[in-house]
Amino acid sequence: ADHSIDSGLSLNESAKIRMELINRVYQQQIVNFYSEIKKIVWAYFDKLKNHNREDGAGVAFICRNYIDGNLEKKLTLHEIAEKGNVSKQTLNPIFKKRYGVTVKQYVNNKKIELVKKMLADNKKNLQEISNYLSFVDKSYFVKIFHSITGVTPKKYRHELFDKK
Structure with missing residues (x-):
């Protein structure tokens, strides 16, 4: 049940x-x-x-689980759709209906959640984090982080440690 x-x-x-x-x-x-x-x-x-x-909940569920287990990869919509055994065009509407965001938004949101944890650990610099999560480059990583959180990763990290 x-x-x-x-x-x-x-x-x-x-x-x-x-x-x-x-x-x-x-x-x-x-x-x-x-x-x-x-x-x-x-x-x-x-x-x-x-x-x-x-x-389409089953397809969305399979694809979400695949994304969650492969955040360090450079995930493509084509690859994710293949895991759900659907086309790219079919996946996004199904996924958005189920989770309220597109596949790309979901991937970016999940990666940024992970980035926040990595920034809090303070063990890796921004380039290492960007590389680990397979962002195209550091500037794209900073752009995505800023668009989701409203601050740069550097500022986010500073704010974390200034509070302590």
Whole structure:
């Protein structure tokens, strides 16, 4: 049930399925418990599969997980779309519907979240951070950081350590 919710099924829909299945189990004398459990699990998967087909949540979820696990790479929309087994043109609307941002915005936001942590660690300079996260170059990295946070990475780091 938790996985179905994490994958995009509404809380109400998941709870409804859960109650239907629990009632079915209690109303029957179960001869083969494992067989019944298997039916319950497959009922969730069928419902989730149909839901994901309808709104693309499964594709968005797969692509988001791929992005989250590969932030240090230079991620392209083509590569991400391939992981979701869809075209580039199909992915962005699905992703935006599910997460409220385009794929590129999501990638940049996640990278900047990581940059903030790296700046707080104060172990790498800006060039090393830019290289590690596969930004085109340091100036592009600074531009993206500034557009998302409103300050430069250097100022962000200084503000962190001036507070301490």
